[in-house]
Amino acid sequence: MKAESFPAVILAAGAGRRMKAGMPKPLVKLLGLTLLERTIMGCREAGIEKFYVVVGYEKEKVIKHVEEIRKKHGVDVEVIENKNWKKGNGTSVLAALQHLSTPFFVLMCDHIFDVEIIKNFVKDVAKEKHCVLGIDKKIERVHDIDEATKVKLRGKFIEDIGKELKNFDAVDTGIFFFHPYAKEAMKKAVEEGDASLIQGVKNLAREKKIKGIEVKGEYWIDADTQENLRVAENLLLKSLIKPQDGVISKYINRKISLLISKRLCNTPITPNAISFISFLLSIIAAFLFLMTDYIYLALAGIITQASSVIDGCDGEIARLKFQSSPFGAWLDTVLDRYADVAIAGTISYTYSSIYGNAVAWIIGVLAISGFILSSYSRKEYVIRYGKELPTNKIEYFGRRDFRLFIIFIGAILAYPLEALAVTATLHHIVIIALFFKGRNCR
Amino acid sequence: MKAESFPAVILAAGAGRRMKAGMPKPLVKLLGLTLLERTIMGCREAGIEKFYVVVGYEKEKVIKHVEEIRKKHGVDVEVIENKNWKKGNGTSVLAALQHLSTPFFVLMCDHIFDVEIIKNFVKDVAKEKHCVLGIDKKIERVHDIDEATKVKLRGKFIEDIGKELKNFDAVDTGIFFFHPYAKEAMKKAVEEGDASLIQGVKNLAREKKIKGIEVKGEYWIDADTQENLRVAENLLLKSLIKPQDGVISKYINRKISLLISKRLCNTPITPNAISFISFLLSIIAAFLFLMTDYIYLALAGIITQASSVIDGCDGEIARLKFQSSPFGAWLDTVLDRYADVAIAGTISYTYSSIYGNAVAWIIGVLAISGFILSSYSRKEYVIRYGKELPTNKIEYFGRRDFRLFIIFIGAILAYPLEALAVTATLHHIVIIALFFKGRNCR
Incomplete structure (x- = not known):
């Protein structure tokens, strides 16, 4: 038995x-x-x-x-x-x-x-x-x-x-x-x-x-x-901080999201609903990025970062209230990717009129592909090797908390396309680094 | 023992x-x-x-x-x-x-x-x-x-x-x-x-x-x-046809790739080298898509389809000669995604001058994200549920063999952006369908 x-x-x-x-x-x-x-x-x-x-x-x-x-x-x-x-x-x-x-x-x-x-x-x-x-x-x-x-x-x-x-x-x-x-x-x-x-x-x-x-x-x-x-x-709240959390997540996002989750867990709101709210915030931010006035740009940046913070709450509530589900985790992950695509897409589109089509296009394509593929490569590794790729400091630059934070800072400083270019480049470096590392794994 | x-x-x-x-x-x-x-x-x-x-x-x-x-x-x-x-x-x-x-x-x-x-x-x-x-x-x-x-x-x-x-x-x-x-x-x-x-x-x-x-x-x-x-x-060659092969793969690509593999398997060429050749062909096709003359366009389409066919050979040779490796499979999959991004990126960029920036941009973003995310969603499902999502006919439209074939046909008919729009849309429909299906899985 x-x-x-x-x-x-x-x-x-x-x-x-x-x-x-x-x-x-x-x-x-x-x-x-x-x-x-x-x-x-x-x-x-x-x-x-x-x-x-x-x-x-x-x-x-x-x-x-x-x-x-x-x-x-x-x-x-x-x-x-x-x-x-x-x-x-x-x-x-x-x-x-x-x-x-x-x-x-x-x-x-x-x-x-x-x-x-x-x-x-x-x-x-x-x-x-x-x-x-x-x-x-x-x-x-x-x-x-x-x-x-x-x-x-x-x-x-x-x-x-x-x-x-x-x-x-x-x-x-x-x-x-x-x-x-x-x-x-x-x-x-x-x-x-x-x-x-x-x-x-x-x-x-x-x-x-x-x-x-x-x-x-x-x-x-x-x-x-x-x-x-x-x-x-x-103790329960502290246990929600994951050892694999990125730098921004650990030192900024979690501190806020735990405060929010502490309140939200007493309401009937579900983790999947929170995933949707975070996604909607990203879409609103993406639309605001279509406007070039500084006030909209700054607002877009702030909402982007807010979405990143709230993106932590769904998992926290799910674990606190034993509401985790494979479907919820799956949905959250794919919605996050769509949110990233929307933000990178509108930033590169909007600034093509200022920086020229070719530059904006290249940055946009690099950002969208880099944002998804850094996560994709890790998941593909898990499937092929049957285990997680050991984490490495450099990977923090390819995480969602970091990319959205860079975009937030870029928006506040009024350099969103430059910020996008920086984080996009970092993502492809991370992907290449993953391969060099994975190559030696058995 | x-x-x-x-x-x-x-x-x-x-x-x-x-x-x-x-x-x-x-x-x-x-x-x-x-x-x-x-x-x-x-x-x-x-x-x-x-x-x-x-x-x-x-x-x-x-x-x-x-x-x-x-x-x-x-x-x-x-x-x-x-x-x-x-x-x-x-x-x-x-x-x-x-x-x-x-x-x-x-x-x-x-x-x-x-x-x-x-x-x-x-x-x-x-x-x-x-x-x-x-x-x-x-x-x-x-x-x-x-x-x-x-x-x-x-x-x-x-x-x-x-x-x-x-x-x-x-x-x-x-x-x-x-x-x-x-x-x-x-x-x-x-x-x-x-x-x-x-x-x-x-x-x-x-x-x-x-x-x-x-x-x-x-x-x-x-x-x-x-x-x-x-x-x-x-018997050995027939065994390389996978039951989950898409329609184009099954009826067109495999027939050619098996003939190529039958010859290549007697050379020392490795599966990883074939992955790279297929990738390089895609990159060449992507560059050709930057030119609007029909001759280059048609050539780009043909090379795209050739790359798709050769993309089958690496796996075939690997299985025929017992050279499969997790690293090879990982590398091949991620290179395929980069190849797709390059092709969708250059097509949408090139035709933005004809169809206008906004239309081309939307199609480009939808194509790049759809191409990667249809595969991403399936992999994420495998990780969350610990098993494959049961295959469904509609998913064939979200497979690589199908998307590259549509682009090939679009290029030959001189409507590459339209073809890209069609296959991009299909991909997002497939992703939504995956979620409705996955939702009911345990």
Whole structure:
């Protein structure tokens, strides 16, 4: 059986008093999704298909929200009621153990994970016969270490666990993998009066039945207070900055687009709609480039740069709200190329009356072909070699953020055709450089 | 152990009297490669890395050729001498069985296979504990059925084999997989006086030790006569016609390019050099389009179409001579795009003086962007979806063979800009159609 085919149990029964949100914690919103929604969607992106949400505190509201999630995302999600939720979160896991007969994952609804962590955890436990707790040895990245649950290891197994451990090797991240046999240990904890999940884990640890496996990914956080929620928000936003971002994108565009996305993610606007808005802005800019008055020229430049910034938002919103789709990515990429063609086409046409037909024509053709072919060459490489061409600093000059920025600056300085000539030339240099580099790849 | 890691033994010890070539059969040339070279390279494309060539008749010449193949292609190939070759080809397999301690494949040097057959055979026998003979049940595609070796099956096992079988289920294709235990059966055949491979197989069949597995692929042929060699040549050439070829390519370009490739494959010219020649022809055509005299215009059109035809030869030669490389395919594709840009650019520039700047400009921009983006959109789809977009008749209008043909016809009729406008428009229609189609794909 594949690990992804095991269900995930989301603990959402607690009162969440530390959060002070005025609503059940699973319903608290973070960048466009509720905490419960984000946890479920993250697991789904990791391949998990079946979900159980354990409810207790204000269960009517939570159950209603689970219904909403099921309808909105088409997720296979059921509710498990835990009448003993007040005693501790161990009762929620026990309720799941009594309900299910297969192994399952357990996640806290208020822990925000880099989806890579969930993906890797699912892979790592695939053939694990023991129960598993996802642990983090990078203690320095744990916010609020006093409140964190510490873990002491012996080899691969957990020896002890608790908030008060003085001597520890790692921290509990709140992602678990339980086998049905964990029921005894959990029942014992409840019966003996400490109905916390930690006490259940202690019981398992005593019998050497639970391993600690280190989580692999960029970030995770227990977002159980308003302050930690803000930290989580920043972590999520920061995670949208791609390592392959170009220079302009990294230092200018992302800073603005993240602010926009932070607001837009709370509206129903879709990533594809944002792609269209960015495209429309480019087309407006292209039309403005048909006029030679400085005021229109400058405006065209500014709108070009605005379109470039907003072009980042569709991907950001898509990743924040798990709305990525191959179709969306495909559409966005091709629309971007059309937008580039429109801008380069109108600039070279307009200035042919000033600089002469031949010069403007050559620059226009070089720009249009260079803008598309620098991207085309990279994609063709991916298809032929089955992998990405390793990135190189020189390629930054052939990226969209850079080309539109040069056009923006050129327009502001009233030298749009010169700017186009510069960026067009750079693109063809990049393409030639790609070939010299690709030639040596296997 | 992976099946590809087993070596292939090529039988090249016979006198090949039926061929009447005036040289040892392994050295006979077929479309740029010798029969021995083609067999080894086909196996290498199927993933086999280690080769043994069994030599006998005129062994000095064959050994010298094996040396040449080793140097030219960097193949790991050794020679096994068979002093008893005159007795029959069973002695060659016996020599291999005495030399090797692992299972191995056996191929006849004069059997021409669709490489897919070898690939599938290697896959199919990967975990086979029995010896295997590749058989063909499609009797109708066997040339020279009288000379073919027939096979009678019982379940998956071979019951009997021989040229004279009246009642048979399939035909021996000449690709085998032998385990070391086949030595006894082969030795027995030699000792009992019929030292043919078939007699050895008969002995194995008697003990239910050899299976018949159907080969999967387009074609194979025993090229043991001059006549069959011609049939093999036609099969190989026909196999170069791709199912996804456009209309112009299929009915016009391939017919000419195959004739050219048939000649070029006997020269040392490389596929990359042909890509460059095709590119240069396009650039010459683009320059000729700068002149408006009809004679230059018509010449430009003809050279455009010639470039389109020759653009097929690089891939044909590469596949015929096993010279395909990701770099070559990458370079060819991007050069094709530059060639298209050059032609569309000069046509629209030249006719701007006749039709006015705005009209020519729009057509030029539409053509350049459409020519690149129709290909770009398809590639982007492959990357996003991880598979090809299913082909559709309408896409033929967005293919290179079609666009260059329209330009050729337009030039001949002295309406190049109109032709450019028509094909440019068609390209953008194709791109929009691609999106409507891709939208429904998963």
